[in-house]
Every structure is written in structure tokens, then in C-alpha cells.
Amino acid sequence: MDSNRTLLQNNDPEIYDALIGEEARQAAGIELIPSENYTYPEVIAALGSVFTNKYSEGYPGRRYYGGQEYTDVIEEIARTRAKQIFRAEHVNVQPLSGAPMNVAVYMSMLQPGDTVLGMDLSHGGHLTHGAPVSHMGTLYNWIRYKTNPEAQGAIDFDALRKTAVENKPRMIVCGFSSYPRNLAYAQFKSIADEVGALTMADISHIGGLVAGGVLDNPCDFGFDFVTTTTHKSMRGPRGGMILCKAEFAKTIDKSVFPGLQGGPHMNNICGIAITMGKALKPDFKDYCEKVLTNAQALASDLTGGGAKLVTGGTSNHMMVVDCVQSFDFNGKVAEKALDEVSITCNKQIVPDDPNPPLRPSGIRLGTPAATTRGFGVAEMKKLSDWMLRTLANPQDKSVLAAVKAEVEELCSRFPVPGIER
Numbered sequence: 001m002d003s004n005r006t007l008l009q010n011n012d013p014e015i016y017d018a019l020i021g022e023e024a025r026q027a028a029g030i031e032l033i034p035s036e037n038y039t040y041p042e043v044i045a046a047l048g049s050v051f052t053n054k055y056s057e058g059y060p061g062r063r064y065y066g067g068q069e070y071t072d073v074i075e076e077i078a079r080t081r082a083k084q085i086f087r088a089e090h091v092n093v094q095p096l097s098g099a100p101m102n103v104a105v106y107m108s109m110l111q112p113g114d115t116v117l118g119m120d121l122s123h124g125g126h127l128t129h130g131a132p133v134s135h136m137g138t139l140y141n142w143i144r145y146k147t148n149p150e151a152q153g154a155i156d157f158d159a160l161r162k163t164a165v166e167n168k169p170r171m172i173v174c175g176f177s178s179y180p181r182n183l184a185y186a187q188f189k190s191i192a193d194e195v196g197a198l199t200m201a202d203i204s205h206i207g208g209l210v211a212g213g214v215l216d217n218p219c220d221f222g223f224d225f226v227t228t229t230t231h232k233s234m235r236g237p238r239g240g241m242i243l244c245k246a247e248f249a250k251t252i253d254k255s256v257f258p259g260l261q262g263g264p265h266m267n268n269i270c271g272i273a274i275t276m277g278k279a280l281k282p283d284f285k286d287y288c289e290k291v292l293t294n295a296q297a298l299a300s301d302l303t304g305g306g307a308k309l310v311t312g313g314t315s316n317h318m319m320v321v322d323c324v325q326s327f328d329f330n331g332k333v334a335e336k337a338l339d340e341v342s343i344t345c346n347k348q349i350v351p352d353d354p355n356p357p358l359r360p361s362g363i364r365l366g367t368p369a370a371t372t373r374g375f376g377v378a379e380m381k382k383l384s385d386w387m388l389r390t391l392a393n394p395q396d397k398s399v400l401a402a403v404k405a406e407v408e409e410l411c412s413r414f415p416v417p418g419i420e421r
């Protein structure tokens, strides 16, 4: 045990106990929330480092406070590596996380009332893509487009084009937090060019898979803005990045600071620099390929066992199970039953869900975290069997106890990176 931990244990045992409890929880169970992952031990070291002490308003070489010789080094490394990975003309690594990252783009380019196209929340879009409950949803005139779950989740680009031609949006946003298919960036870009709209792709969920070269990169399709969080498939610390064309570099930097944020979190930026370094190594591509292979395996095992997936399957790292259609109960019941067997997922609205968000029809699953842990196709088979057994008997305490024991036994053989045992 390191000395910082000993200090915490001695001086604040309540907090220390919660930390140990969370480590035990993460180690004992299978993490299937598609936006979660286990970051690198090196990143955990950076997050708990003295970079957290430093105020660094401004950008490398142009800061408002002194003492920046090392913060400049890490932020410059993070930016350079990210530009290389994504083939971007400019990168800002200061957004504190995903929502402020998207807000910084909107505030820099849009006027209140401007028309923007974004994917409907229930079809997989994010809150910041124009959901009425978000501030962004009320500030701009959002037109929300939908997917066709019956056509493998395809977007009707003829309808999207017609909407764009009729409404002349200032910006077209694509991207998602719950969509198990890939996006046709060329089609979005062509429609945007036709109507003179800016383009933004929020690749937060798939940022790592794009970095690893296993999914398309919207920067290669001439998108004006590409945003991504750093802690999902990328495996980094919590944070966000805005990639943009050189012509928008100054505007975006000013929008993040001083427009929206104060001091950047330099310990996180140090972690982002480390994460970008990892993503440049060849084994990161291997990891990304395994994430996709595991998702295919899990989707096929679950559907083989009778589960109904929204769009019928997956083309990326995630899938959405329609629990009402599959098991005749809602996603809240499913999430709770799986929690009881140490399998963590999240309840999820499905396209045009008739049920409310706290009792939605589905659950959302993803393979990035389990793959980080070393799970492969054989473990996906066990996992789907356990899930199907659990969801066939959600109230049966003896089934739940038996499955939980098997899950925890498997997990004991796959250590979580960064958790000492």
C-alpha cells in the first residue's frame, strides 16, 4: 500500500472504506455500461499527481499564471498526439467532460434561435444534441431526426436531406450515446454542404475505436468539428476533446477558455496525454478489434437465446436489448436483477419508447470494459448464458445467488487494471 493511501486510511477512514468498497465492487462484477471502462494504472497515477494543484488558464505559451513549464509540456504532448491520432488540424484538450465540450462548440458557432439538426434522444442521440430537457435544447431551434429500427437502425437520408433543404440549419450534428450502428459521415457532409451547414460529429462513445482505426473517422470526411470524451472506449481519464479545422482553432480555444471554463484540470490533461500515447501503440488497435469481436459475440449469443435487440444487432461496441419485447418486463427490472448477480448495465429508452425514462423498455450493454479486463469470446458466451438465466428468473433468489457466485468466480481470475489485490 502506498503512503498516500495509508494517510487516507488513517485520517479519513469513512472515505477510505468507500474507496476500498468501490474497488471491491469493480473487481467482483462484470461492467457492461458501454460508456465505462477501466483506465490505465499510469493514468490513475497522473490523476492523483501534483498536477491537480496547478491553475493553468490559457494555453501552452500563453498562460495567465506563472509556473507553467511542466503543464505546458503535458498539454502540448496531449494536443500533438491527439492531432496525429485523429488526423485533425487543431485539438483543444481542455473541456472538462462531454457536455461542456459540445456546449463550447455550439456557443462558438451558433446564435440563440439558430436551427440545428440532431438525433432524437430516444433513437440514440445525446442530451446535448437538442433534447428539450437540456439548456441546449431550449437555446436553439432543434429539429430532431430519427432512425429506422426496422431497417437495422438506418437513418433515412432522403428525409434528412428534405428537412435540411426546407429548414436551412446552421449546423448538422451527428453522433450518439445509444446507437448500435455506424454513421454514414459522407452522407451527412454532403447534405450539409448542399445547404451550407456546419458539421459536427460527437464520437464520444466510439472515440477509442476511431483512434484504433477500426471505425470511420469523421475528420477524414471533412467535418468541421469532431468532439469526443476521453474516458469511454478511449480508456483515458474523464475529459473531453474538440477536434476542428484550423480555420476554427482560435474561435474554439476562446470558446472553451475564457468563454465557458476557468482553469483546466491539468491532472486530467496529463492523463489524456498518457492515453493518447497508449492509443498510438499497435496493441491499442488489437484491443479495439477485440471490443468489436466481443460485441458481435455477445449480440449473437443473446439473440440466439431469444433476446430482441434494437436494430437486430450491433456494428459497434454496444447493443440495446428491448426487455419488454424479450422478457415482458421493463429495463429497470432487468437492470436490478443483473445488479443482483454482479453484472452492471443501465436501463435505456428505446426508439419512441412508450415507457418513461426511469422505467424504460430496454437496457444498454457494451464490451469496452470487459475487453479491457481480458474477456474474450468464450467469456461472452458465459456472460450471455448468465444474463439469460437471470432475466428468465429475475425474482428467483436461488438462481440469482448461483449466477452471482459463477460471475464472481470468473471475475476473480481477471484482475482489473489499476486495482491492487
Ligand code: DSN
Binding pocket: 035, 098, 126, 177, 178
Ligand atoms: N453518460 C454517457 C453515456 O452513458 O453514454 C453520455 O453522456
